[in-house]
Amino acid sequence: MTSQQQGSSLFDDPSALLHAIADATDDVIFAKDLQGCYQFANPAMLAAMGRPAEEVIGRTDLEIQPDENLARRLMANDRAVIASGGVLEREEAIRTPGGEERFWLARKMPLRDPDGRIVGVLGISRDVTRRKQADAEREADRLKLRMGIQAAGLVMAEIDYRHDRNHISAELARLIELGDQDMVVPRQAIFDRVHPDDRQRYVEAIAATTDPAGSGLLAIDVRALLPSGIVRWLHIRLQVTFSEVDGQLRPDRGFCAARDVTAERQAESRLRAAQRMTESVIEGAGALVYAKDLAGRYILFNHAWRTQTALTPEQALGATDDQLFGPEAARQLRANDRQVAESGEPLQVQERVVMNGRTIVYRSSKFPLYDDSGRIHAVCGVSTDVTDVVEADRRKDEFLATLAHELRNPLAPIRNGLEILRLSQLAPKAERTREIMERQFRHLVRLVDDLLDVSRISRGKLELRLQPTTLQQCIAEALEASQGAVEAAGHSLAVDLAPQPLRLHGDPTRLAQVVGNLVNNATRYTPPGGHLRVSARAEGGQAVLQVSDDGSGIAAETLPRVFDLFAQGTAAPHQAQAGLGIGLWLVRKLVDRHHGTIEACSDGPGRGSTFTVRLPLADG
Structure with a gap:
């Protein structure tokens, strides 16, 4: 609505001046009568309402405001001003015709006639949306800063x-x-x-x-x-x-x-102390401690490693296995490192290098090192010189092989002599002596054969003749050879075999040796008149062999070592000695070679033992 000038000069007519000011200001200015009808609305007011003057003048807020609740609230404010005769200042949130929410700071006061009577309401409103938004942003920034400071x-x-x-x-x-x-x-x-x-x-x-x-x-x-x-x-x-x-x-x-x-x-102090301790332990360790990056360059090495390689720290940093040990040894070392880096799993391995013309054998433990992002960035190794141990093992294997062969040489004539005596007519006392000699001869033959097998396995020269067979056939062959020893000990032997063939792909002779050794072990460690049991069944794609007895049993502390070479149980009261401790070691090695497993169980001394062998069943 455009106010009309009255008079020839703006300054001569105060009302014209007021109209000019109302037209020029961005503030909303309006006047209402006692019934709440608009009597004046400046251009800013009309623009805010999105209506022309003819749709506003003479009408109430209820008639022109789209929001009825807002209209009643505005008119209630007007009535409060009229009733109190005082000034009312309030913020209102009002939506524009386009749907945008704007904030207005409204100041309303009574209009009075020359006699001082209230005849209406004068209102002035200012758009404070930008200020409100700025205040809200400042408050949000303040809260963010406070939260950041607290966090x-x-x-x-x-x-x-x-x-x-x-x-x-x-x-x-x-x-x-x-x-x-x-x-x-x-x-x-x-x-x-x-x-x-x-x-x-x-x-x-x-x-x-x-x-x-x-x-x-x-x-x-x-x-x-x-x-x-x-x-x-x-x-x-x-x-x-x-x-x-x-x-x-x-x-x-x-x-x-x-x-x-x-x-x-x-925490940093404790960490530094731990780092110093770790560095001291690594540097002072007798074993070689080192680390290589994924390109094979040495990035860490202790005093023992530098002494062995005769390198200064400056020379060692960035060196490679090719430079230190030559291409042949380096290939094997790199292959072991790659296995650790690719699998992420530790590796225990023997490694051979040549230094100053001498071959050195190391027992190496290698494991991955991870960076802060969890990626493997290096391989660490701890290597111990076991050259003397390996050489001692080699000499032991050679000694066992020589001993077994030397012992076997006189066995043939002894066997022949016993056979001649068996065919001769001997007096009863002499015959009993011959039978004792024959039993001991068979025991000696088993010991020599076991020693030969230990030698062959230790040197990797034991060959398996794999062919189709059944577990029942292997058990029958073993029991036929062991029957005499079982009967001589006065034991009863129960056999419980699955009715269906338990088909295996293995070496029948060696599998019979597994069964025979377990039965002989049970016989040896069970007092006269004991009870032995051999059973075989199929379970989960495996053939399960069990040999159990009610003999002297195995102590809990002995169970973990029962399959170790030369490990011996305590001799039973009826035994002169416990044996050499070879038979069960051979059993485990032969079962391993057939991709099977073996375990020993016992409730303790005097409670008997059970040995369980599991072998993969052959297809078909």
């Missing part, structure tokens, strides 16, 4: 250098035991909390920070010695601003954030 564990202070005062937050006051609320304290109060051993360093850092020639930025860790006797490490960050006073730049204000880093410093 970071920061406590704040503002320093007034001109008046030598610190404005500190309640959190900082509590941290340094000054109080429980925001406060203003002299700068000396903060300095007094600094640990005496750190004060000189602190003063020098503050002096450099408040020097106008510098950046005005400080980051420092100092200890606070508190009245309670507690010592806390504080990380302090300070930014100083400068202003000109009497023609010179001087420190004006300082904005300080501090954080309690006591736990971090203690």
Whole structure:
């Protein structure tokens, strides 16, 4: 609505001046009568409502406002002004015709006639949407800053250098035991909390920070010695601003954030101590300790490794196995490293290298090293020189092989002599002697055969003649050979075999040897008149063989070692000795070669034993 000028000069007619001002302002100006009908609306008002003057003048808010609740609220405000005769100021959220929400700060006051009677309401509203949005953004920023400060564990202070005062937050006051609320304290109060051993360093850092020639930025860790006797490490960050006073730049204000880093410093101290200990252990270890990156370059090596390779740290860093040991040994070393890097699993392996013309055998334990992102970035190794042990094993194997062969040479004539005696007519006493000699001869033959097998397996020369067979056939062959020993011991033997053939792909002779050794072991460790049981069944794609007895049993501490070479159980009362400890070792090795497993169970001494062998069933 455009106000009309009355009179020839704007300054001659005050009402014309007021209309001109109302037309020019961005503020909404309106007037209503006592019934709430609009009597005046300036252009800003009409624009805000999105209506022409003829649709506004003479009508109430209920007639022109699309929001009925808003209209009733506006008219209630008008009635409150008329009833009180006072001024009402209120913020209102009003949607524009386009649906946008705008915020208005409205000031309403009564209109009076020359006699002072209230005849209507005058309103002036200002669009404060931008201010509201700015206030909301500032509040959001303040909340974000506060949340960030709290999340970071920061406590704040503002320093007034001109008046030598610190404005500190309640959190900082509590941290340094000054109080429980925001406060203003002299700068000396903060300095007094600094640990005496750190004060000189602190003063020098503050002096450099408040020097106008510098950046005005400080980051420092100092200890606070508190009245309670507690010592806390504080990380302090300070930014100083400068202003000109009497023609010179001087420190004006300082904005300080501090954080309690006591736990971090203690953890770092423990970590450094652990690192020093680890480095000392690695450096002083007698074994070779080293690490190589994925390109095969040495990145870590201890004193023992440098002594063995005769390299200085500078020479060793970045060296490769090709340079140190030659291409042939390097190929095997790299293959082992690759296996660890690709699988992520530790590896135990023997490795051979040649140094100064001497072949050295290492027992190496290799494992992956991971970076912060969880990726393997290197392979670490710990290698022990076992050359002497390997050589001793080789000599032992050669000795066993020689011993077995030397013992076997006289067995043939002894066998022949016993056979001649068997065919001769001997007196009863002589015949009993011959039978004892024959039993001991058979036992000696088994021992020699076992020694030969130990030698063959140790040297990797035992060959299996694989062919189709059944577990029942192997058991029958073994029991036929063991029957005499079982009967001589006075044992009863129960056999429980599955009715269907348990088909295997293996060496029948060696599998019969497995069964025979288990039965002989049960016979030896069961007192006369004992009970033995051999069973075979199919279970989960495997043939399961069990040999059990009610003999002397196995102590719990002996069970883990029962399959070790030369491991011996305690001799039963009826035995002269416990045996050489070869038979069960051979059983395990032969079962392993057939891709099977074996386990021993016993409830303890005097409670008998059960040996369970599992072998994969052949297809078809």
